[in-house]
Amino acid sequence: MANKPNDRMKRQDVPKEQKWDLTDLFKTREDWEKELKAVREDLPNVTKFKGDLGNSAKELLECLEAKEKLLERFNLVSMYANLRLSVDNTDTTRQKDASRVSEAQSSVNAELSFVETEIIGLPKDTIDKFIEEEEGLQPFKKFLKDLQDKKPHALSEETEETLAALGSLFSAPYTIYNRGKLSDMQFDPFIDKEGNEIPLSFALYAGKYISSPSKEVRRNSYESFNKTLKQYKHTFAATYATQVNHEVTTARLRNYESAEDMLLQEQQVTKEMYHNQLDVIQEELAPHMRRYADLKKRVLGLDSMTYADLKAPLDPDFKLETSYEEAAETVQEALEIMGSDYMDMIKTALSERWVDYADNVGKSTGAFCSSPYGAHPYVMMTWPDTMRGAFTLAHELGHAGHFYFAGKNQRMTNTRPSRYFIEAPSTMNEMLLGNHLLSNTKDKRTRRWVILQLLGTYYHNFVTHLLEGEFQRRVYNMVENGEPLTASVLSEQKAEALNKFWGDSVEIDEGASLVWMHQPHYYMGLYPYTYSAGLTVSTLVSRDILDEGKPAVERWLDVLKAGGTMEPLELIKKAGVDMSKPDPIREAVAHVGKLIDELEESYDE
Incomplete structure (x- = not known):
C-alpha cells in the first residue's frame, strides 16, 4: 500500500491569507467578551418601555430605535462567536463562546419579546394613526404591518416571553446535528485506484x-x-x-x-x-x-x-485554472457588467480577507455568507482545487x-x-x-x-x-x-x-x-x-x-x-x-x- 498523505491542517496552521479577518468585528476575544456583557447590561434601555407602547407615537418610535440599536450590537457579538466556531468546531473555547451567545440570544429575545406582542395587541387604527403622526416611524412601516398580520396567531404576552426564553432549546436540534456531524463523526480512509489510502471528511x-x-x-x-x-x-x-x-x-x-x-x-x-x-x-x-x-x-x-x-x-481530462487566486480573478472579470459600485465591493472582499477558503480540521462543510449589519459580509467556503x-x-x-x-x-x-x-x-x-x-x-x-x-x-x-x-x-x-x-x-x-x-x-x-x-x-x-x-x-x-x-x-x-x-x-x-x-x-x-x-x-x- 502506498504512503498515507498528510493529514488535514489544524486551524492554527492555516496560512493567514486563506483565513478571514474577524478583527473587523472585534480586535480581540476580550473586546468581544466586554461587548457581550455590555449588551446584556444595556437591555433596560429597551425594557423601560414595557407596557407603554400604546401611549404615543413618540414612545413607540423611541422603543423601536432603542431595540434596533441594541440588536445591531448583539448581532455583531453573535456573528463573531458563530463565525469563529464555523471554522473550527473542535475547539472547546469556541464551542463555549457560541453556547454563551446562544444563551444570551434566548435571554435577549425573552426580554424584548414584549415589543412585538404589545404592537400586535394594538388596534390597526392606532398603528396607522401613529405612523401618520410620527414621520420617524415611516422606515418601520412594513415591520409594523407584518406584525399586524400575525395578530390571529399571537399568544399571550407571558406565553410569548416564555417561548422566547426557551429559544436555545428550540434551536438544539440544529446545534446537535452540527456538533455530531462536524465534531464527532470520523470517517475511515478509502483506497483509490493506485492503492493509496485517502483521508475522508464531510467537507x-x-x-x-x-x-x-x-x-x-x-x-x-x-x-x-x-x-x-x-x-x-x-x-x-x-x-x-x-x-x-x-x-x-x-x-x-x-x-x-x-x-x-x-x-x-x-x-x-x-x-x-x-x-x-x-x-x-x-x-x-x-x-x-x-x-x-x-x-x-x-x-x-x-x-x-x-x-x-x-x-x-x-470530460475528466479537461481542466481550466484551478487555483483560488486565478478563479477569483475570473470571477471579477465576469462581474464587471454589474458596474463600478458593485465591482468595488467585490475587489475589496477579495483583497481584504472577507473570504475564508482553507480546508482544516473542524471546519463546517459547504459554503455560506454572513452579513452582520454595521460591518462587512464574511464568506466561508473550502477551496476544492477545481x-x-x-x-x-x-x-x-x-x-x-x-x-x-x-x-x-x-x-x-x-x-x-x-x-x-x-x-x-x-x-x-x-x-x-x-x-x-x-x-x-x-x-x-x-x-x-x-x-x-x-x-x-x-x-x-x-x-x-x-x-x-x-x-x-x-x-x-x-x-x-x-x-x-x-x-x-x-x-x-x-x-x-x-x-x-x-x-x-x-x-x-x-x-x-x-x-x-x-x-x-x-x-x-x-x-x-x-x-x-x-x-x-x-x-x-x-x-x-x-x-x-x-x-x-x-x-x-x-x-x-x-x-x-x-x-x-x-x-x-x-x-x-x-x-x-x-x-x-x-x-x-x-x-x-x-x-x-x-x-x-x-x-x-
Whole structure:
C-alpha cells in the first residue's frame, strides 16, 4: 500500500491569507467578551418601555430605535462567536463562546419579546394613526404591518416571553446535528485506484471526491462516507423528528392550519407559489435530467449509473485554472457588467480577507455568507482545487453584494427580504460567470466544460435542494397526520422522492436514501425549495442583463438596495419577473433542457 498523505491542517496552521479577518468585528476575544456583557447590561434601555407602547407615537418610535440599536450590537457579538466556531468546531473555547451567545440570544429575545406582542395587541387604527403622526416611524412601516398580520396567531404576552426564553432549546436540534456531524463523526480512509489510502471528511467528500474523475474514488469514498452515516442515522432521525414535531406543535398552538402555513407566512409566500416550485420542476425537469444521467453513463462507459456517479465530470481530462487566486480573478472579470459600485465591493472582499477558503480540521462543510449589519459580509467556503469552486465563490459573493447594498441603503430592520428571494442574487452571479466563460471561448471543449458547470448550478438548486424540499413536504404531511419519524421512515421517503425523479436512469441504493443526513437546511424551516425559486429568478433576470445591459443592471441593483422593504412577489416584479404564475419556472426549466440538448449534440457530432 502506498504512503498515507498528510493529514488535514489544524486551524492554527492555516496560512493567514486563506483565513478571514474577524478583527473587523472585534480586535480581540476580550473586546468581544466586554461587548457581550455590555449588551446584556444595556437591555433596560429597551425594557423601560414595557407596557407603554400604546401611549404615543413618540414612545413607540423611541422603543423601536432603542431595540434596533441594541440588536445591531448583539448581532455583531453573535456573528463573531458563530463565525469563529464555523471554522473550527473542535475547539472547546469556541464551542463555549457560541453556547454563551446562544444563551444570551434566548435571554435577549425573552426580554424584548414584549415589543412585538404589545404592537400586535394594538388596534390597526392606532398603528396607522401613529405612523401618520410620527414621520420617524415611516422606515418601520412594513415591520409594523407584518406584525399586524400575525395578530390571529399571537399568544399571550407571558406565553410569548416564555417561548422566547426557551429559544436555545428550540434551536438544539440544529446545534446537535452540527456538533455530531462536524465534531464527532470520523470517517475511515478509502483506497483509490493506485492503492493509496485517502483521508475522508464531510467537507472533502462533498467538495472533492463526489465529483472525482476516478470511478474508484467516487464509489469508494461514497461507501466509506455512508458507512459512518449509517452509524448515526437513529440519533440524527430523533434529532430531526424533534425539530419537525416542535414546528408542527407550534403551528397548532398558534392556530395555523399546518406547519407549512406557518413557515410560508414567515416567507410571505402563498401555498400556490410553494407548490408550483416543487411540482413544476419535478414534473418538467425530470425527463431532461434523466437524459443527462444517461449521457454520463454512455460517455463515461459506466456499467451502471449509481448515485455516487451523478456528479462525475463528463470530460475528466479537461481542466481550466484551478487555483483560488486565478478563479477569483475570473470571477471579477465576469462581474464587471454589474458596474463600478458593485465591482468595488467585490475587489475589496477579495483583497481584504472577507473570504475564508482553507480546508482544516473542524471546519463546517459547504459554503455560506454572513452579513452582520454595521460591518462587512464574511464568506466561508473550502477551496476544492477545481474550477467548480469559482462558481461557489461567485455565489457567496452574490449574497455578500446583496446585503452589502441593502445594509448601505436601509436600516437594520429593513435589510432582510423573504428567504424566498435570498438565493436569487447569489445564483445571479453564477449565471453571469457562466456567460462570461462561454462568451470568451470559441473552443468546443471549453464551451462544453462551461455548460457542465452551469448544469452543476442547476443540479444543485433544481435537483439536490428541490428534492430536499419535496422530502420536507412529505415529512411535514406525515407528522401532521400523526405518523412517527424514524430513520427507516426518513430513508424510505428520501428514496421514494429520488426514485420518482430519476426513474430507471439512476440506481438509488441505501447510501442515497441517507441523503437526508447531509444538510443542516432541514433545521431552517422551508429553506431548501427557495434555492429553486432564486435560481428561477436569476435565470430570467440574467438574460435581461445580458440583452439590455445597464437598464437591467440598474433595476437589479435597485432590487438589492431595497433589502426587506417589500414582500417577495412585489420585489421580484420590480426586477421584471412575475412568480405568482408557473410560467417563469417553466421558462427556466426549458433553459436547462436547451443546455442538455447542446451537450448531447456536442457528443453526437
